[in-house]
Amino acid sequence: MSSVLPLGITLSPLARLDPRSRVLAAFAFAVGVVWCQSVAALTFACALAAGLAVLARLPPLSTLRRVLAVEGFMLLTLASLPFTMGGEPVFTLLGFAAGGDGLHRAGILLLKSSAVLLATLALLGTLDMPALGHALARLGLPVRFVALFLFTVRYIDVLHREYARLRLAMRARGFRPRASLHCWRSLGHLFGMLLVGSLERSERIDAAMRCRGFDGRFHLLDEHRPGRLDWGFGAVQTASLLLLAVLDVW
Amino acid sequence: MSAHLFQLRDIRFGYDPDHPVLDGVDFALTTGERVALCGANGSGKTTLLHVMVGLLTPSSGSVVAFGRERRCEGDFHEVRAQAGLLFQDSDDQLFCPTVAEDVAFGPLNLGQSRAEARRAADDALAQVGLDGFGHRVTHKLSGGQKRLVALASVLAMRPQVLLLDEPTNGLDRDARARLLGVLASLPQAMVVIAHDDDALAALTRRRVILEAGRLLG
Numbered sequence: 490m491s492s493v494l495p496l497g498i499t500l501s502p503l504a505r506l507d508p509r510s511r512v513l514a515a516f517a518f519a520v521g522v523v524w525c526q527s528v529a530a531l532t533f534a535c536a537l538a539a540g541l542a543v544l545a546r547l548p549p550l551s552t553l554r555r556v557l558a559v560e561g562f563m564l565l566t567l568a569s570l571p572f573t574m575g576g577e578p579v580f581t582l583l584g585f586a587a588g589g590d591g592l593h594r595a596g597i598l599l600l601k602s603s604a605v606l607l608a609t610l611a612l613l614g615t616l617d618m619p620a621l622g623h624a625l626a627r628l629g630l631p632v633r634f635v636a637l638f639l640f641t642v643r644y645i646d647v648l649h650r651e652y653a654r655l656r657l658a659m660r661a662r663g664f665r666p667r668a669s670l671h672c673w674r675s676l677g678h679l680f681g682m683l684l685v686g687s688l689e690r691s692e693r694i695d696a697a698m699r700c701r702g703f704d705g706r707f708h709l710l711d712e713h714r715p716g717r718l719d720w721g722f723g724a725v726q727t728a729s730l731l732l733l734a735v736l737d738v739w
Numbered sequence: 740m741s742a743h744l745f746q747l748r749d750i751r752f753g754y755d756p757d758h759p760v761l762d763g764v765d766f767a768l769t770t771g772e773r774v775a776l777c778g779a780n781g782s783g784k785t786t787l788l789h790v791m792v793g794l795l796t797p798s799s800g801s802v803v804a805f806g807r808e809r810r811c812e813g814d815f816h817e818v819r820a821q822a823g824l825l826f827q828d829s830d831d832q833l834f835c836p837t838v839a840e841d842v843a844f845g846p847l848n849l850g851q852s853r854a855e856a857r858r859a860a861d862d863a864l865a866q867v868g869l870d871g872f873g874h875r876v877t878h879k880l881s882g883g884q885k886r887l888v889a890l891a892s893v894l895a896m897r898p899q900v901l902l903l904d905e906p907t908n909g910l911d912r913d914a915r916a917r918l919l920g921v922l923a924s925l926p927q928a929m930v931v932i933a934h935d936d937d938a939l940a941a942l943t944r945r946r947v948i949l950e951a952g953r954l955l956g
Contacts, residue, residue, distance in 0.1 A: 618836065619835075619836035619837055619840075619876075639836055640834065643834055643835065644834075646878045647878065690830075690831060693826065693831040694831050694832075694834055696789070696794045696826075696831075697824075697826050697831050697832040697834075698834065699794065699819065700792055700819045700824045701819070701848060701892065701893075701896065702816065702820055702845055703844075703848055704816075704848065706848075708844075708847035708848070708853075710839060710840050710843045710847065710853060710857065
């Protein structure tokens with residue numbers, strides 16, 4: 490809705506797409522990339538994802554940080570692959586030979602993860618959570634699942650505030666985390682209290698919902714229709730994925 | 740036809756059978772009437788409101804609402820649309836990500852179309868002075884705004900009665916004044932739990948006190 494944005498801010502081209510188009514595009518892209526095996530195709534996929542990131546106007550620095558954070562998680566796997574997969578030795582490190590097969594496989598993994606991550610950040614990362622939930626609902630995901638997702642979005646903040654309040658009250662009475670039995674027991678009480686509090690809150694929410702006529706069915710208020718932009722984007726996306734497949738087979 | 744919106748007779752209820760919270764409560768509310776419900780902490784004020792809309796089932800006694808005796812969960816669906824309950828903690832009441840969705844939740848449950856529900860939501864938001872708040876994210880609102888949105892979500896169902904559970908609780912002076920102004924402008928009959936808020940009690944004509952499980956007029 491462009492009407493709700495402050496003056497002077499224009500939407501990125503991706504933001505004008507129907508959220509459903511973005512979910513479908515992200516899913517199709519991820520499946521396509523995971524299926525690819527050739528370096529050429531995956532390099533092309535990375536270029537596509539980078540293009541999407543530019544279209545979504547992702548901030549370069551923080552995006553890079555996020556991508557690196559995920560690559561960091563995979564570091565151990567990536568670093569150990571060349572030494573465990575065998576194949577023609579390319580170089581040796583501390584007497585261990587790094588095989589060509591493993592190196593190749595590590596490179597492919599790196600390309601795949603970067604492409605999928607970047608495209609997901611561009612397509613879904615810029616979508617606000619309620620919009621994502623509604624898009625999933627309209628794509629036919631079970632309403633219960635979507636409701637659970639939306640409840641989580643709504644109440645994670647309430648829970649966090651409750652946690653912060655309890656933590657503050659503990660500190661106000663001189664609690665300092667230490668490796669002692671007292672400390673562990675107190676933290677146990679804190680989380681127990683949070684759990685009981687959440688359960689009671691969920692009962693009150695349920696009561697409040699029943700007061701407003703809730704009968705187990707969720708109705709969605711907003712209605713989107715895919716426009717020309719969505720069909721155009723879908724066509725370009727399909728063509729790109731076909732090209733990806735051709736590159737991969739070739 | 741009786742002008743009574745609610746008529747409660749000899750209501751008994753206890754969370755623990757040895758300590759009844761309500762021990763023979765009689766209460767009647769007529770059209771357009773405004774009643775302040777007072778009493779100490781834990782005297783059962785909230786419990787009484789919850790019994791009125793069927794969220795709690797009394798162990799004995801009868802609840803007659805809008806001309807019919809109400810016994811089971813199904814009986815109370817209609818009552819809840821007619822008698823809007825405002826909860827003490829607005830975070831319990833507002834569960835949708837955006838304000839518009841939350842306010843339209845009730846009307847959609849009543850079977851209204853999306854366009855009708857949207858209109859009802861817009862009207863209710865205008866009634867509490869929050870025009871144009873529809874797209875705002877619920878959990879980012881201030882406490883006062885949350886309370887007003889919760890009130891709008893109740894008003895959107897166009898109830899005849901408002902049951903307000905300490906509506907000014909936890910609000911600062913400005914937010915309180917604003918809420919009191921909105922409440923004074925509404926035509927509905929009301930039962931207001933007014934803990935020790937004189938301004939709130941001033942909205943009402945009658946005052947009843949819950950003490951030792953009984954209602955004193």
